[in-house]
Amino acid sequence: MKYITKYKSPNYNSRNNSKIKLIIIHYTALKNTEEAISHLCKKEKKVSSHYLISQKGKVYKMVDDKFRAWHAGIAFWQDYNDINSISIGIELDYSPRGKNNKFTSKMISSLQKLIIRIQKKYKICKNNILAHSDIAPFRKKDPGKNFPWKSLSESQIILNFKNLKKSDKQIIEHWFNKYNFKTKKQVIIFILSFIGYDTRKVNKNFKLYNDLIKSYGFRYLNEKDKVNNKLIYNALIKHLFNFLLTKN
Numbered sequence: 349m350k351y352i353t354k355y356k357s358p359n360y361n362s363r364n365n366s367k368i369k370l371i372i373i374h375y376t377a378l379k380n381t382e383e384a385i386s387h388l389c390k391k392e393k394k395v396s397s398h399y400l401i402s403q404k405g406k407v408y409k410m411v412d413d414k415f416r417a418w419h420a421g422i423a424f425w426q427d428y429n430d431i432n433s434i435s436i437g438i439e440l441d442y443s444p445r446g447k448n449n450k451f452t453s454k455m456i457s458s459l460q461k462l463i464i465r466i467q468k469k470y471k472i473c474k475n476n477i478l479a480h481s482d483i484a485p486f487r488k489k490d491p492g493k494n495f496p497w498k499s500l501s502e503s504q505i506i507l508n509f510k511n512l513k514k515s516d517k518q519i520i521e522h523w524f525n526k527y528n529f530k531t532k533k534q535v536i537i538f539i540l541s542f543i544g545y546d547t548r549k550v551n552k553n554f555k556l557y558n559d560l561i562k563s564y565g566f567r568y569l570n571e572k573d574k575v576n577n578k579l580i581y582n583a584l585i586k587h588l589f590n591f592l593l594t595k596n
């Protein structure tokens with residue numbers, strides 16, 4: 349895979365020796381690749397990403413991996429607040445309301461190749477290939493509910509959840525009982541936090557809780573528009589089990 353390197357963004361600074369641990373996937377919500385390049389390379393915009401992938405699958409490299417690009421904003425994952433310092437940002441030329449409202453197969457194929465390359469180079473674990481909405485669920489939706497996570501899990505690029513045996517589910521539920529988790533909501537919040545999500549304020553704030561499970565639901569459930577505690581709960585038990593069993 350060849351990168352197009354003729355457009356450089358001035359919007360970056362030093363990672364301060366932080367290791368690269370995450371890959372963050374975004375969409376631009378702009379009209380096309382030209383607009384995206386211009387936006388991400390303009391100094392006054394103060395935003396950037398390491399890579400941009402066009403609808404045709406061309407990969408633009410605008411910030412060197414070794415620098416801290418500015419794509420995450422206020423965000424959180426696994427107790428990290430400065431996500432830009434520990435991540436690689438990939439923008440997709442996609443806008444939900446534009447002509448570029450498709451995740452084309454060429455785009456996704458390039459994305460997969462790029463992720464594999466970055467993942468190998470920096471030994472990034474599969475649980476840390478994330479949506480912008482995973483690290484900023486209360487303010488960001490990208491790459492959105494139509495993003496084909498399934499093709500990434502089927503290619504084993506991200507965790508591919510095996511179904512649980514009834515007995516496995518019982519073991520996990522027994523454990524939660526033993527440690528006095530009284531409601532499904534408590535279990536949901538615990539697992540979300542364990543995986544990496546920001547749950548610091550969701551206990552007491554129903555709107556934030558709802559935003560968080562909606563964001564999780566868009567990514568992990570087929571049920572696209574509904575938030576259903578039971579479905580989320582079942583998905584998370586399965587997620588936890590697979591997460592614990594997967595080393596990378």
Ligand SMILES: [Zn+2]
Pocket residue numbers: 373374375419480488490
């Ligand atoms: Zn984004």
